[in-house]
Amino acid sequence: MPRHYAIVPAAGSGSRFGAEMPKQYLPLAGRPLIHHTLAALCQCPLIERVWVVLSPGDSYWPRWDWTVLGPKLETVYCGGATRAESVSNGLVAAQTAAADDDWALVHDAARPCISQAMLRSLCNELADDPVGGLLAAPVADTLKRADAGQRVLATEPRDGLWQAQTPQMFRYGLLRRALSACPQVTDEAGAVEAAGYQPRLVRADASNLKVTFPADLALAEAILKSRREEIPV
Ligand SMILES: Nc1ccn([C@@H]2O[C@H](COP(=O)(O)OP(=O)(O)OP(=O)(O)O)[C@@H](O)[C@H]2O)c(=O)n1
């Protein structure tokens, strides 16, 4: 049976967020943002180990005690200049455990609201898939193309358009080869597509948001708090 391993790129600087520290360490519902991301992955019974990929000069990570997340967590300081490079370096670190046919789930540190239900449906829906795939949500809004002056050039059809999320789950060997052949991608599926495959889209919803801008943080906090309120006392 193939095993499931998670790789969490967490070496970004959060330039679009514009905080005084990388956004993955900002406080969110009483913990650093990345704590929620890693806790969800470590708690998933299907995932055996979780590699968190930090920037080589990361001085924030040692400020907290991460042992509460348990023995699945592996910390590596091998982040690169781009997300794709950080993921590739994380995949190399995982070679101590992963075989070609094992599943690699790549999940942004900046998506702290990933739920156990979403992780389950990704792993279950792709269990027998020859390629793998990703969580994604169908585009819900009307799409406008703009000119340089921010005036509408056209209304674009949204049929068949999905917003890519993470985790993105591919066979470990295939993903390593695809990313090294095509490193200029913004997600793993892009590299797998360039290798000639058609990744499968597994439906998720907007609650698995990526914290990119300051307003996203308040939204993430509301989502996490609403889930806590759902737990019966
Ligand atoms: N060189 C990089 C760049 C990004 N990431 C990670 O990739 C994920 C998604 O990237 P993004 O949201 O773009 O994060 P940042 O690069 O931090 O943000 P920005 O583009 O606004 O600077 C984040 O968890 C981020 O830490 C990474 O590991 N290494």
Ligand SMILES: C[C@](O)(CO)[C@H](O)COP(=O)(O)O
């Ligand atoms: C992988 C991703 O989260 C899918 O939406 C995204 O591509 C991350 O990178 P970006 O810098 O926000 O494009």
